[in-house]
Amino acid sequence: MCLLQRFYDPQEGQIYIGAERRPLKSLNIRWWRKQIGFVGQEPILFNSTVRENILYGMEKDDQVTEEHIKKCKEMCNLGFLYTDGNTGLNTEVGPRGSRLSGGQKQRVAICRALLREPKVMLLDEATSALDSQSEQLVQQALEAALANRTSFAIAHRLSTVQGCDLILVNADGRVVESGTHGELMMMKGVYYQLQMQSQK
Structure with a gap:
């Protein structure tokens, strides 16, 4: 996962991208990282609203419509934001997302990755810390997220x-x-x- 994100380069061999097989290290690293969505085992959420968390990392000139946010929200099963006294995208997640369950945090992280419409999705043990009910919901969100894009998943849970x-x-x-x-x-x-x- 770190090699694909180009946090470092391989000591031997090459990583080639696309049908043209362009060496990864020949690409503009800023451009390349915009092509990638990443969801890890323990998502990092900031002590702010769900909206601010899913928009985190977007650049000022990136245009994100409310319609696109709504579509990503539905794909990620974020319906819990409108129950139990939550206030939709304005729901505060608390320090490190402490007000959300593991499955809810994971779905917010998937939504953040999806919002950028990445060409490549990297999933590193995205469901390993979840109970079976949460895993099912997150798995549905992941299946929607992975449609029509290249994806790599590391998993110990074989159902993934x-x-x-x-x-x-x-x-x-x-x-x-x-x-x-x-x-x-x-x-x-x-x-x-x-x-x-x-x-x-």
Whole structure:
């Protein structure tokens, strides 16, 4: 994830972008980071309103319409902002988002990433800290967020990756299997064993 965001460059090899296979380090880093949306395991929210949090990182010349905000809000299942005395996008999240549950914080973070309409979405354990009910809601938001864009997901929860076009199974720091969910289940290897363990 850090390599894709270009926090540092690989010591060996290259990362190529797009059909033209342009080396990542040849691109303008500011432009490249505008193409990326990132949702991590523990989202960082600031002690302000939901609106200010989702607009965080937008530049002054970025035009964000209320219609676009509404669309992203619906995709991310932010209906909780209008119940239990909350005041919609003006709801205060508290220090580090302490007034929201884990699932609610995660959905606000996905909304923030989506608002920028990134070409590439990076998900780093985006559902690992959630209970199963919250995970379902966040998973729905993620599925909406990932439609029609390139995405990379790191996950230990296998339910998160079952719909991926390509799954890479990592063990001891190297890729040991790759394929779709169906292909990997037919191989009856590491991925299959992990699936069987998760169902116990």
